Amino acid sequence: PRSTxxxxxxxxxxxxxxNRADEVGGxxxxxxxxxxxxxxxxxxxxxxxxxxxxxxxxxxxxxxxxTLAAFSSPKGEIKxxxxxxxxxxxxxxxxxxxxxxxxxxxxEDPDGMVRRGRLAFRDLDGNERPSWxxxxxxxxSRVPSTxxxxxxxxxxxxxxxxxxxxxxxxxxxxTRPWIFRNRLVLVGGDVEAGGEDVHRVPHRRGQSxxxxxxxxxxxxxxxxxxxxxxxxxxxxxxxxGAALWAGLAAAAALLARRPWLFLAILFAGLLLYLGLSVxxxxxxxxxxxxxxxxxxxxxxxxxxxILRRVLPTYPRSQEP
Numbered sequence: 397p398r399s400t401x402x403x404x405x406x407x408x409x410x411x412x413x414x415n416r417a418d419e420v421g422g423x424x425x426x427x428x429x430x431x432x433x434x435x436x437x438x439x440x441x442x443x444x445x446x447x448x449x450x451x452x453x454x455x456x457x458x459x460x461x462x463t464l465a466a467f468s469s470p471k472g473e474i475k476x477x478x479x480x481x482x483x484x485x486x487x488x489x490x491x492x493x494x495x496x497x498x499x500x501x502x503x504e505d506p507d508g509m510v511r512r513g514r515l516a517f518r519d520l521d522g523n524e525r526p527s528w529x530x531x532x533x534x535x536x537s538r539v540p541s542t543x544x545x546x547x548x549x550x551x552x553x554x555x556x557x558x559x560x561x562x563x564x565x566x567x568x569x570x571t572r573p574w575i576f577r578n579r580l581v582l583v584g585g586d587v588e589a590g591g592e593d594v595h596r597v598p599h600r601r602g603q604s605x606x607x608x609x610x611x612x613x614x615x616x617x618x619x620x621x622x623x624x625x626x627x628x629x630x631x632x633x634x635x636x637g638a639a640l641w642a643g644l645a646a647a648a649a650l651l652a653r654r655p656w657l658f659l660a661i662l663f664a665g666l667l668l669y670l671g672l673s674v675x676x677x678x679x680x681x682x683x684x685x686x687x688x689x690x691x692x693x694x695x696x697x698x699x700x701x702i703l704r705r706v707l708p709t710y711p712r713s714q715e716p
Contacts, residue, residue: 413439417448424583425454426569428461431577434535436463436617438500438528438584438610441479452484459492463532466497472520498531500613502595503545510595513548513616515539529616536580537621547626549619550598551678554607557582557614580617584610625681631688638689641665642696649700659697666690 413420424435441464445451455462466476477497485493499517504510516524530539560568568575585593585608593609607615619626641662648658673684 414442414444417441417445418450421448421450421452421454423565423569424462425450425457427565427576427581428454428458430569430573432461432579432581434461434463434532434580436498436528436532436535436580436582436613438465438582438613440465440467440476440500443478445479446481446484451479452481455480455484455496456487459488459496461535462496463498463528463535464496465500465528467500468517468519494525495531498526498528500528500609502609502612504595508596510597510612511548511550512545513619514545515541515620516544527616529613530620532580532582532613533617533620539620540624543624546619546624547628547683548597548612548615549622549626549681551681552615552618554611554615557611582610582614582617584608584613626677626683627681628683629685631685634685634689638693642693645693645697646700649697649704 427435435458455464464476464479466474468474480493480496488496501514501517502510503512503514505512513529514527515530516526519525524544526534533539594606595609595612597605597607597612597615645659645662648655648662669684670686673686676682676684
């Protein structure tokens with residue numbers, strides 16, 4: 397797989413976590429002791445966790461390396477922050493307390509696909525609040541300040557995030573603790589655990605696939621740590637080239653006696669452009685515009701074809 401930064405993700409498979417704060421807190425402390433650089437929990441923890449001594453100790457010992465999940469509802473209500481006890485928050489101080497949380501809100505496109513992630517959200521007071529993925533990535537890497545929104549890299553092979561079932565973590569810690577060393581451990585639910593935290597994302601082969609919210613967050617973290625490699629190039633040069641292509645195609649369709657050879661050459665150039673755009677994206681992450689320049693040019697060509705059929709041909713010169 398292309399990514400080797402986060403090959404170990406620990407998955408909860410239990411539907412209820414309200415009464416497991418002591419167990420989870422103790423196990424995550426052992427993961428830190430095994431050398432993990434950071435732990436990020438992609439679960440909205442309930443208020444019952446604030447009464448757990450083990451979880452409070454975990455928060456106090458690792459505030460800079462622990463990421464907790466928060467969620468902002470459409471009404472502006474924030475959920476997840478009640479898992480930290482008031483006394484623990486006071487001991488941390490306001491800045492370190494707020495820095496614990498990252499928002500797990502996602503942006504879906506109109507077709508229900510998730511293609512973009514965020515580095516930060518802006519709250520009602522105009523303050524920027526980090527996303528969960530950006531907060532987790534900051535533990536092991538520098539996170540750029542802009543752009544606030546970015547494209548998730550679809551070239552990442554999600555099979556590189558080798559999952560470990562939560563029930564297998566104690567055995568792994570006892571027999572091979574080195575698998576957590578220098579790793580960012582992401583904790584959450586998987587597709588088999590059920591629930592509504594399942595999302596459609598673009599697949600590496602151009603199709604869509606269903607993944608859990610945890611894997612989606614891992615893709616965002618990996619994209620951020622990789623330096624946000626997916627970038628859109630300026631469209632102006634491509635629009636100029638598309639205008640030239642449309643002009644040549646329209647002229648061939650309207651003026652040439654046998655335009656098919658010219659049109660075949662132009663269509664071959666079009667196919668070459670499409671092939672190059674795919675190759676460039678796979679190797680560099682640059683996104684060449686496809687829909688914006690090609691749809692208008694094809695529309696111009698179709699209009700030229702219609703005009704060729706309905707308009708009268710040029711009259712031949714008459715001999716005197």
